Amino acid sequence: MARAGEGVSVTAEFTVQPAHQGAPGLAHGGVLATALDETLGSLNWLLRTIAVTGRLETDFVRPVPVDTVLHLDARITAVHGRKIYSTATGRIGGPEGPVAVRADALFIEVKVDHFIDNGRPAEIRAAMSDPDQVRRARAFEVNP
Numbered sequence: 821m822a823r824a825g826e827g828v829s830v831t832a833e834f835t836v837q838p839a840h841q842g843a844p845g846l847a848h849g850g851v852l853a854t855a856l857d858e859t860l861g862s863l864n865w866l867l868r869t870i871a872v873t874g875r876l877e878t879d880f881v882r883p884v885p886v887d888t889v890l891h892l893d894a895r896i897t898a899v900h901g902r903k904i905y906s907t908a909t910g911r912i913g914g915p916e917g918p919v920a921v922r923a924d925a926l927f928i929e930v931k932v933d934h935f936i937d938n939g940r941p942a943e944i945r946a947a948m949s950d951p952d953q954v955r956r957a958r959a960f961e962v963n964p
């Protein structure tokens with residue numbers, strides 16, 4: 821779950837599960853990058869913009885053990901045309917704890933046709949006929 825913050829920002833928590841392991845007892849870096857990407861991606865809903873990740877530059881600063889709660893904080897840094905720049909940190913031991921991961925991202929605004937033209941037809945049909953998904957895409961609820 822992500823919550824809107826000051827400016828165009830969100831905070832979120834992600835708990836590392838045993839299925840997220842890379843090295844024994846430690847989170848896989850790709851999973852941590854996914855948590856950052858998901859948190860950064862939720863910022864675009866606050867702009868009411870459909871966008872996909874074009875670039876995600878990730879720094880892995882500290883190992884993150886299984887069962888750790890990663891405290892994520894993401895914000896938009898700039899918008900230029902279709903380009904949305906954002907940045908995020910993931911802290912451990914609490915929202916004010918040390919930074920374990922951070923990322924800078926570039927999202928590119930796309931039309932819904934991006935998904936219709938490129939997605940697998942069965943899932944696109946299912947998404948289009950799912951009233952919850954359509955409602956979420958049309959009217960994203962902030963801090964419901």
Ligand SMILES: CCCCCCCCCCCCCC(=O)SCCNC(=O)CCNC(=O)[C@H](O)C(C)(C)COP(=O)(O)OP(=O)(O)OC[C@H]1O[C@@H](n2cnc3c(N)ncnc32)[C@H](O)[C@@H]1OP(=O)(O)O
Nearest residue numbers: 861870871872873874875903926928930935944947948957
């Ligand atoms: C049906 C229901 C739908 C529901 C919707 C739910 C939505 C959920 C969404 C959830 C998402 C969750 C998150 C996910 O998981 S998103 C999944 C992972 N991402 C992707 O799959 C994206 C794949 N890439 C593409 O499709 C295209 O490359 C895109 C669309 C990104 C751009 O191709 P397009 O042909 O459109 O644009 P352009 O090439 O004219 O570029 C435009 C500008 O951007 C600049 N640029 C581009 N790339 C980069 C780069 N890597 N570094 C630096 N700059 C880059 C470029 O220089 C140019 O700048 P400028 O010259 O203007 O200054």
